[in-house]
Amino acid sequence: MRKSLVVFFTLVLMFPVPLLFGQSPVKIAVVGLTHSHVNWILGREAKGDVEIVGIVEPDNALANRLMSRHNLSEELLYPDMESLFSAVKPEAVTAFGSIYQHLEVVEACAPRGIHVMVEKPLAVSMEHAKKMADLARKHQIHLLTNYETTWYASNHEVKKQLKDNVIGPVRRVIVNDGHEGPMEIGVNQEFLDWLTDPVLNGGGAVIDFGCYGANLMTWLMDGQKPISVTAELKQIKPDIYPKVDDEATILLEYPNTQGVIQASWNWPFSRKDMEVYGKTGYLLAKNNTLLLSRKEGQKQEKAENLSPRENPYNDPFSYLAAVVRGKIKVEADDLSSLENNLVVVEILDAAKESAKKGKRIYLK
Template sequence: MHRLRYMLLFLLLAGPWSEARPQLPERPLRVVVAGVSHGHSSWIYGAKKTGAIEVVGIFEPNRQLAAEFKQRNNLPASLFYTDLEHALDTLKPEGVLAFNATSEHLSVVRACAPRGVHVMVEKPLATTEKDARQIAGLAKRYGIQVLTNYETSWYPTTRKTYQLVHDTGFVGQVRKVIFHTGHSGARRQEHIRFFFDWLTHPVKNGGGASFDFGCYGANIMTYLMQGAAPFAVTAVNRQFKPDIYPRVDDESTVILSYQQAQCIIQASWNWPFNRKDMEVYGVAGSIRAHDHTRLSVRSMQDKAERHLLVTKEDTPVYDNPFEFFAAVVRGLVKPDSYSPYTLENNVLVVKILAAARKSARSGKTVSLKY
């Protein structure tokens, strides 16, 4: 009996694939990079090489930053532009990868949308709900894709958790989800000083740790809830390191209230180590995603958790955001509604983050209206 139950659990955890295996375009997607101030801009040339994209130009108005990026990556000066519209009209790319300040994402989409150029921005989509809705409006009007990239979107455990919640019903009705995201905090070091300056700016970044890492929990929770929105948001932000972050929070706890569930997002620049993990509790079981490949599950019948190794081979995901962007633009894959990269998801993420900011400032719970 025990062996039979284990076999059934194994089949349950294997689950169906609701997406096809990742596909790559036959020819690389021609892209322009819009800004290189983001710390993740190193992924463009530092990540594993992929034939999915070809960088044909880099827009960076800060000449000093452009010169440093050029030297660091041994790039020709001809690749760089100080005017985005000129770069787009000259190079006629198929897509743009935005690695600038979050508050500047709207200006990138404004330049790209009328030209039919698709966009991928680094998380979060915007700093205000108004900007997020303008981006969505432009994307709809001109028929372009605007995707938002999160590291956790590449995690096989993120996809597997969704399958266990929705495709197999392993946990039953979800009641509580807890996210722990962040690290020990950024420092103003020479090689990331431009990134640090806007990351710790209340307007350019929207907030501190609350926006930098709170967006992960809001993004995945929206995915797990299949687009259902919370009816209220309560947040408490703290500033434990005013000497380093004088203008923004470095500690944030956000509670999202749904009709049948609660979500707790703990975003911090004060963890003793890097972490991006989540816990999902339902009426019939639990799931704990420790990182991108390690998962622990427990049903009501189990005396202890079962530990699993989840890989992209058994749970297909695109583990490179540029490959995913290229596949979407070329029509090889259509993102599921409210999956992590989509506009539907990320407009709601910004609405949640903006409500959390308002709640933390007022000390009151914010009711969301739709």
């Protein structure tokens, strides 16, 4: 008996758990390589839960550079989605092209029954988002949106404590997301070309970083839409970003809560954090695992270092695989859900309209 246990645990260490128990990895295709977040999946440690069966990228120089960096076979590369689908049948696709191209990906995948995960945000506009949602629902595919902050243990602890009424009713939420600017931090040129294009990205910092706050705020409010959206967009560096905003402040009005989204390409350092103020205390999610808090009766702030979330809730591709295999049911108020991210795009559309017209925009 003891020898059998030793053999079992030796196998667990040698092989990924899904393979050990006969679960085949989910076949995934990567469509587009221009988004620098694509390195997240190309360089991902093999866990046995997903297998890349194809990569679509018409830019051969870019494809060769990235695939060589990650030791991926040239045989995986296809010039377009039609070529890919005629050769292989992925179960899911991860989209890493421009936000404008998300609609095209869903139009190709949904009728084939292929699930889709896009990088944030869901779409460049509500026009695109509604078409994508209609296709996903008609063909009964999962359409998920990935944000880095979805996997933060600190954010989920904040949500848990709000549910437990630890700091009372939420009065104000401030979400801060930004960095020095895409040019300043040295993103690859292929990414920069569309990230700073008002059509291909839908805007500048308001889209790139404003979506994080809209996603988190909608989640904290259990899917509730804001009553109104008020925004100010600025071009602090028009010489670098002549076509889009590089600074955005968005105010969200709820019956008893105010949301403040601060999105920037002008900060001295990169940051992704969230401040939640309730009637009897506050919770500050400073990064992935650090949570600061002060509650009624406490004389000083408390710091707590949380453990990272457990698989498959710590990684977008493990999560995608679990969803495709039916191990996780995506609820409407989840961070990755279609329902949440339709509200996100509606907020971003309203923010752009508010800044353009110089007035508050009421949501229908």
